Amino acid sequence: MRAGTVVVIGGGLAGISAAVELAEAGLPVCLVESRPWLGGATCSFARRGLTVDNGQHVFLRSWTSYRGLLDKLGVADRVDMQDRLDLTVLAPGNHARIRRSGLPTPLHLTRSLARYQLLSPAERLMVLPALAGLWRTDPVGSGDEIRLGEWLARHGQGEHARRTFWDLVALPTLNTRPDRTNLGLARGVLAGLVLAGRDSADIGVPAVPLCDLHSAPAVALLNRLGVHLRLGTKALAIRANPAGGGYEVSVLGTALLCHEGQLPFDRAEPELMTAAGVVLAIPAWEAAALAPRELAGPAARWARLAPSPLVSIHVIYGRPVTGLPFAAAVDSPVRWIIDKSRAAGLDRGQYLAAAVPAADRYVDSPVASIRAEFIPALARLLPGAAGAAVEDFFVTKERRATFRQVPGSTALRPAQATSQPRLAVAGAWTSTGLPDTMEGAVRSGKLAATAVIDALASGDRPGRSAPQPEPAAAAWS
Ligand SMILES: Cc1cc2nc3c(=O)[nH]c(=O)nc-3n(C[C@H](O)[C@H](O)[C@H](O)COP(=O)(O)OP(=O)(O)OC[C@H]3O[C@@H](n4cnc5c(N)ncnc54)[C@H](O)[C@@H]3O)c2cc1C
Structure with missing residues (x-):
């Protein structure tokens, strides 16, 4: 591996986006992904x-970050994008349609909401002020402490309105039951859907298939950018390199041993990679287990997501x-x-x-x-x-x-730059201001890459990198 290489661990959308940014900045990059394909949670069979x-x-x-990645992958023509938001909402024996008009935001949706026939006329009158009230809530402070369901009940939204309108917005986007959903994140969804612009919610x-949208084009792009791809290779541990800064990443190649979905890691010898910097772009729970011991304190919080x-x-x-x-x-x-x-x-x-x-x-x-x-x-x-x-x-x-995007989760999501110089975390679970989505994943990858690029450019001068390391709690094994 070339000297000064940045190792990206995880080949989901966050890792792909980080690797692209780092390579485009002229850095040598190696991407390590435990599965034999890229794309992570977006895959096909x-x-x-x-x-x-x-x-x-x-x-x-x-979602400009995600769509920007599609452009870079050369696959923007492999998606169907609506000219104008037009969503049919089905209910047993009934249906409604939400279409945006040509009016400026937020008026572009008022006509549709006023005619949303799954709600009674009285319920429709109550929804618009509640939407405005939700927009005025604090996304990270009290918004991180309150459940959407609780807030809706306090703002005159009955059980029927919750089921037939609010569930529509909150449940698919936050993958958490609305009575448990984090209010601040629901507000973020609303802002993205309604307020970011007249065309923001076009679907x-x-x-x-996702393998032709993300995985194969990402392999091709990363190859063109000179990224060293290690598919079927699992990162086992990361530790700060005592000699000369940077990190040592212990990895296990599994690609050749893959058989019927079983990855018999015990049949191969781990290998040590030397990295100038690391982007840890794997799910929160796995990142918590893999983080170097200097990050044990924050990692314990990641594991609580x-x-x-x-x-x-x-x-x-x-x-x-x-x-x-x-x-x-x-x-x-x-x-x-x-x-x-x-x-x-x-x-x-x-x-x-x-x-x-x-x-x-x-x-x-x-x-x-x-x-x-x-x-x-x-x-x-x-x-x-x-x-x-x-x-x-x-x-x-x-x-x-x-x-699970419940109250308290926003406080557990870390910024991409960590207290460890040149080690950043990425993933849709990190702090992006967005729910756990493809947009969040790509945005986090870009932010993590920028943190590592900046740290390398500054030579980790005091004051440029993040605060003091957390006390060590876990041993290198
Ligand atoms: C069924 C489903 C439907 C969804 N629907 C939507 C939707 O409609 N819209 C939307 O925006 N989002 C949706 N999402 C969420 C979206 O897919 C995720 O937010 C996003 O893909 C997460 O990307 P990521 O890179 O952060 O993580 P991941 O995709 O989880 O990538 C992490 C990668 O790290 C690898 N890895 C883990 N441990 C190691 C290790 N030790 N060494 C090496 N590699 C490792 C994993 O194999 C994986 O490839 C959906 C998710 C699922 C599962």
């Missing part, structure tokens, strides 16, 4: 001739059951439906993927019982699905899809 995503991934026009969806599961239901119908490319849903265990037929390569019938966020109730359920509940639930939302033959039904479960 093959099933019966289709390419299936582990879960639906939706984004907004206002984008991948037109190809609890995971939240997301379950995806995949149904292949024998015939088309809806003309909608995607839709949100309320008053149903299904929260979001996307037509994945074209992206997955289905040429007959229709493939719908349905997302079930905050899926604690379902993550341990057998597929048969999920099927028994969700096929009828989909038919209640989509009349065309009633009676349609189901040719395939399967479920993907991500137990640690995001961190």
Whole structure:
């Protein structure tokens, strides 16, 4: 490995974005990813001739960091971006449509909200002042201490309004039940959706499988930028290098040993990499375990961010059951439906993927019982699905899809620059002001890379790097 190399650990969107930034700044970079592919929580697999995503991934026009990465990857034409927000909201036996007008923000949504027929006229009148009140809350102070559900109840939002309107905004974006959701993060979602600009909430969806949107193009871009890619290589430990600053990263190559999803790490010898700097771009819980002992104090806080599961239901119908490319849903265990037929390569019938966020109730359920509940639930939302033959039904479960965005979590999210010179953390779980999303991941990667680039440029002069190291608590093993 070249002298002065920065090692990026983790090849999700955060690690990819950090590696791109570092390489574009002219630094030698090595990216270490334990799986044999890049993309992390955004990945695909093959099933019966289709390419299936582990879960639906939706984004907004206002997500400039994520969309900037798509541009760099050369895949901006592999997504479908709405010209204008137009979202059908399904409910059993009913539906509504949210469309933005050409008026300036926030007036661009008022007509849609005034006509949102899943709420009664009285409820609609109450929603607009509540939206304005939510905007005035403090996102990081009291906003980090209060639950959205509690706040809504105090601001005249009844159970029905919560289920049919507020769940729509908060549940899919925060992957946490609204009665438990962190108020400050919900406010951030609202700002991104409504207030960032008239077109901020226009929705984008991948037109190809995630492996063709993120993984393969990232490998190609990083190769072009001269990044040394170590796929199928797990970082085992990091320690400050006593000789000459920087870090030693202990890694274990596993790619050649991969067999049927098993990674028998015990059959290979660890290897020591010398790094001028490190970007630790792995999930909070794993970062906490891997952090060098000087970061034991902060790492103990990262580990307190609890995971939240997301379950995806995949149904292949024998015939088309809806003309909608995607839709949100309320008053149903299904929260979001996307037509994945074209992206997955289905040429007959229709493939719908349905997302079930905050899926604690379902993550341990057998597929048969999920099927028994969700096929009828989909038919209640989509009349065309009633009676349609189901040719395939399967479920993907991500137990640690995001961190649980509950009160107190904002205070646990670290800035990307740490107290350790030239060691930064990245990941959608770090402090970005955003929920755990693709935009947050990419933004965190850029911030972490900038922290390392600045520290290297300044030679870690006193005053440039972050404060004193935390007391050591864990031993190097
Ligand atoms: C099913 C599902 C649906 C989602 N839907 C949406 C959505 O619609 N919109 C949206 O914006 N976001 C969505 N998200 C969230 C989004 O995917 C994440 O916020 C984002 O991808 C996280 O990226 P990351 O790089 O921070 O972390 P990750 O993607 O988790 O990447 C971390 C990487 O580190 C690697 N790693 C871990 N430990 C080690 C180690 N010791 N050594 C080397 N490598 C290691 C992992 O293998 C992984 O590749 C969804 C997530 C899931 C799971």
